[in-house]
Amino acid sequence: MRDLVRQAPLVLQVTERFRELIRRGEWAVGARIPGEHQLAGELGVSRGTVREALRALSTTGLLEPRIGDGTYVRATDEITGVLVRDEVAAGLTVVLDARAGLEAAAARLAARQAKSDAVAAARLAARQAKSDAVAALEDALAARAAAHEARDRAGYVAADAAFHRGVVVASGNPLLLRLFDAVEGVIHQSIEDTAVFPEDPDVRDAHAAIVRAIRTGDAEGAVAASYGLIDGVKEYM
Incomplete structure (x- = not known):
């Protein structure tokens, strides 16, 4: 997973990496994704970077953070995600x-x-x-x-x-x-x-x-x- 480049903002790269994992089904709808600490270690970035990427995907409706339980995949597409979210x-x-x-x-x-x-x-x-x-x-x-x-x-x-x-x-x-x-x-x-x-x-x-x-x-x-x-x-x- 550690092949990010430094030319583009890391948050954007990490966000797109997570979006691709959802699109390919590696992070399936309804599944809980790994925690921030694990993801940061796998990508070689800070937990803050991972947190911002997860927040961006939660805003579009692809992910759903659940307090005390982790973050779950809610949709594979932003349009569907907005429908489900709203x-x-x-x-x-x-x-x-x-x-x-x-x-x-x-x-x-x-x-x-x-x-x-x-x-x-x-x-x-x-x-x-x-x-x-x-x-x-x-x-x-x-x-x-x-x-x-x-x-x-x-x-x-x-x-x-x-x-x-x-x-x-x-x-x-x-x-x-x-x-x-x-x-x-x-x-x-x-x-x-x-x-x-x-x-x-x-x-x-x-x-x-x-x-x-x-x-x-x-x-x-x-x-x-x-x-x-x-x-x-x-x-x-």
Whole structure:
């Protein structure tokens, strides 16, 4: 761990080192990290430097100091950390409404992307297989349906989470994906909180409608289906 350079401020270097440990999962969410004395010895810096770095990461919500118990990892991303720290995501309705906006925007872009690909294929007078993104959505839908049939709640939640991330992947927008991944923890929890057996048929059909709209390049249909899905979940709950 002792390979810090002296050109940049040590506190910034140590802060980034700790952030990287969290990002790589070496300091896992929910785990207690080593104490200041141990960290200072491993890095060859003062405890004051370590303390300032830990304080900076606590301010962003990545770490949570607990008096008399040590410091724990609270999130892997600053956006998620702020949500958890400020309890912005405490209300399920708040999360669902935010999901609707994010996923509708992604679905619209994905549909436009699919339409552009179809036009390009037509110009080339060639048939093309379904895009990897749409195929992944259909695979997630199939896994979701199979888990529902088997009453496999964990499998159902995992498949549903994969589906919704897949919609954002299909958008082709890296910033939307970055935002989705930043709040993936609260999104996953919202899926967990709203997963019921048997599911509402309207919610099931809305998932299929999103894929159909993306595949056919129906941007407005993709938006409507995305909002309709979340509205259906809220009404069912």
